[in-house]
Amino acid sequence: xxxxxxxxxxxxxxxxxxxxxxxxxxxxxxxxxxxxxxxxxxxxxxxxxxxxxxxxxxxxxxxxxxxxxxxxxxxxxxxxxxxxxxxxxxxxxxxxx
Amino acid sequence: xxxxxxxxxxxxxxxxxxxxxxxxxxxxxxxxxxxxxxxxxxxxxxxxxxxxxxxxxxxxxxxxxxxxxxxxxxxxxxxxxxxxxxxxxxxxxxxxxxxxxxxxxxxxxxxxxxxxxxxxxxxxxxxxxxxxxxxxxxxxxxxxxxxxxxxxxxxxxxxxxxxxxxxxxxxxxxxxxxxxxxxxxxxxxxxxxxxxxxxxxxxxxxxxxxxxxxxxxxxxxxxxxxxxxx
Numbered sequence: 501x502x503x504x505x506x507x508x509x510x511x512x513x514x515x516x517x518x519x520x521x522x523x524x525x526x527x528x529x530x531x532x533x534x535x536x537x538x539x540x541x542x543x544x545x546x547x548x549x550x551x552x553x554x555x556x557x558x559x560x561x562x563x564x565x566x567x568x569x570x571x572x573x574x575x576x577x578x579x580x581x582x583x584x585x586x587x588x589x590x591x592x593x594x595x596x597x
Numbered sequence: 598x599x600x601x602x603x604x605x606x607x608x609x610x611x612x613x614x615x616x617x618x619x620x621x622x623x624x625x626x627x628x629x630x631x632x633x634x635x636x637x638x639x640x641x642x643x644x645x646x647x648x649x650x651x652x653x654x655x656x657x658x659x660x661x662x663x664x665x666x667x668x669x670x671x672x673x674x675x676x677x678x679x680x681x682x683x684x685x686x687x688x689x690x691x692x693x694x695x696x697x698x699x700x701x702x703x704x705x706x707x708x709x710x711x712x713x714x715x716x717x718x719x720x721x722x723x724x725x726x727x728x729x730x731x732x733x734x735x736x737x738x739x740x741x742x743x744x745x746x747x748x749x750x751x752x753x754x755x756x757x758x759x760x761x762x763x764x765x766x767x768x769x770x771x772x773x774x775x776x777x778x779x780x781x782x783x784x785x786x787x788x789x790x791x792x793x794x795x796x797x798x799x800x801x802x803x804x805x806x807x808x809x810x811x812x813x814x815x816x817x818x819x820x821x822x823x824x825x826x827x
């Protein structure tokens with residue numbers, strides 16, 4: 501029986517953002533942009549969607565005089581990611597020969 | 598990377614694996630840079646301290662230069678902040694945090710013990726109580742600091758999954774600490790005909806040689822390896 505996949509995480513860019521943040525405690529916006537290879541506009545939209553679902557929290561601060569956006573995964577986000585991995589396992593077990 | 602909601606399970610797994618691997622590399626590089634700079638600063642200090650000690654030797658303050666070790670944490674923090682001021686911040690990861698905290702703990706214990714041992718020795722030398730002079734012993738703190746430093750190197754090796762670093766930390770610090778207890782360095786200086794004035798003040802030079810070796814193999818080289826990791 502297939503478990504349902506979280507539609508919010510079942511998207512290339514949002515999954516990549518969550519995968520980065522699950523292994524790092526927090527990351528700056530330019531770092532996520534560099535690692536995912538996404539455009540700033542698209543990344544910003546996806547970050548907002550994840551933040552709206554409270555999977556990540558976005559902190560806007562300053563580094564010296566420059567503005568700095570820091571993304572941090574929340575407990576809800578960690579649980580959602582774990583649930584996504586569990587659901588993914590059921591699909592992978594079926595697709596094995 | 599664009600928005601694609603029609604992924605296969607294999608594609609999802611590939612994205613997760615790739616991003617975690619990218620993150621691991623970025624963290625390794627950032628940790629490597631900090632270790633490399635810390636190693637260079639420590640090695641530089643291990644060269645400066647004996648020079649200062651030798652310069653002030655005629656005035657009778659042969660070990661006063663060791664007080665410069667207190668400036669080392671500040672020099673390391675300042676150098677790292679200056680060099681990487683304008684670069685993108687690496688992510689704050691558990692691995693990087695653990696390595697940083699390990700060395701911060703070593704710094705607190707090492708410098709703390711250094712102060713307490715010196716205070717104890719000062720009290721002992723200036724005590725007029727003969728009983729105390731018979732019972733109590735002078736605190737030889739350098740072997741303890743080598744062991745603490747070796748422990749920090751070994752824990753760093755465990756965190757970074759580097760077996761050779763773990764073994765280097767354990768073996769090197771134990772060998773150096775035992776050699777220090779047995780005064781091997783002083784014996785070697787004597788064996789190779791070093792001037793008596795140098796042998797008499799070997800404790801102002803030899804600890805710096807040991808710290809230099811530990812910093813070279815325990816901080817600088819692993820830092821360089823992590824920094825250049827593909």
